[in-house]
Amino acid sequence: MEGKVLELATIKDSIGKRSQPVDCSPKYAAETVNFPGCSPSRCGRLISDRVVTPHEARTLRHMASRAFALTGGSGGGASILDLHSGALSKGSAFVNVYRLPEAHDLLSEDDLRLYTGVKRRVAQLVTEHFGLEGGVLHLAKPTFFSRITAAPARTVHDQYWHSHVDKETYPSFHYTSLVYLNDYGSDFTGGRFIYNDKDANRTIEPKAGRVSAFTAGWENPHQVEPVADGVRFALTVAFTCDASQAISDPAHAGAAPSGPSR
Template structure:
């Protein structure tokens, strides 16, 4: 992005070049070379602009081994009890595509679609939390287990919940392996939920999903955050990319069905989601803690009010 100062400097340079050309018309070739070199220099400087986005992984790529980007851990974890073998010592973000198949992602998307069809937000962002039962409805939330009760046996099945638990376990395993953790010391925590985002205008602050935030600041229990994408950037929706906001630039992940993006939850991973401009983006957020006091259980059938 070209700043006002750069525009002014370039304007002065062009005026000087114009005067120079008037008195040295025979050296236009030299001027052309100078302009070319100036353009190359400007492009180099622009490439270092912190607002230029670097794409960590594109939708069309298939990442078979975790693609890991290490960043320095923030001090956020010092404000909480540390759990050896689990609390982040090496921080960063990673992406992998072959822990969950695209067919499994499609099945989980259908699960989310059925659940969210019961209600949904008036704005552009809706959630379904199978653990707590929270479901977006209009401008508020309801507990699906209390509100819909026995109707849910026509919406969800044990096969749905079994797949959900299996995928959750695989996500936990790949996080533990990537960051060299003891998986038995890593616990599922809340909120863990499905999300559906489209371009409908926001009606409440809950619909404004695009604001930068830090998971461990928002939810103190979070130590590791993961996202399982259930739809494809560029095919099912546009916009909606996940953006890590670093001090020296933005790093972007393009969603792909079956792709897992996971990262340590502290300030080292300030992030946001682009506003969706077309279509519908589905994802599943799965969150983990090192503190057993904040652990939650997997949802099971038959489902009962909580």
């Protein structure tokens, strides 16, 4: 309902695990039942500040920042780095970061171990919370770092603030998670995550190390409010129940994974 705002998580909160169940949309329920062990016991959202440490979040942010510094990122405020396809924002387009000579020493083996380890922990959190069988979740594309500034949008791809449903934007998604890499209120203003429910908008204030996850169907329309000042960093980690849509982790530092860039 327009005008009514409820807080799910603020920057001051220290959350072991907080959840909000919602009824699965019929379309989402009908699809996930086709994947044994991957249907949620109940749809909804969860938040935890115990899966990723603030130090790990800062390390991931620095890793992404080194890549964005190579190209300057998007000219329209919203930049991405996808370590799987190699896609890196440059102006109004993308380049393959693995084809840039200056990116040869961009990632260390320790960087990639942290990156893949964080994703495994997030997958375990999602598996346990939604009552899934072990091993049924597969990493889905796009899984990427985002950097958002207050710069005005230049293309439609920069307009990240519109309400949307992940299943419509990315049909392979079944569960979406976000790992926030810096702090609302001190590193940036604006940029809260917002669930657009019929009775109210429910907000999450990003915090370094905070993990937010949700079922990716029509039960969870959401948006990010425009960043007003500063720079907001996050890592989006998406999961699919469909093994045919799975992607692999980057093989090792400095090696381009298979598949085209986007």
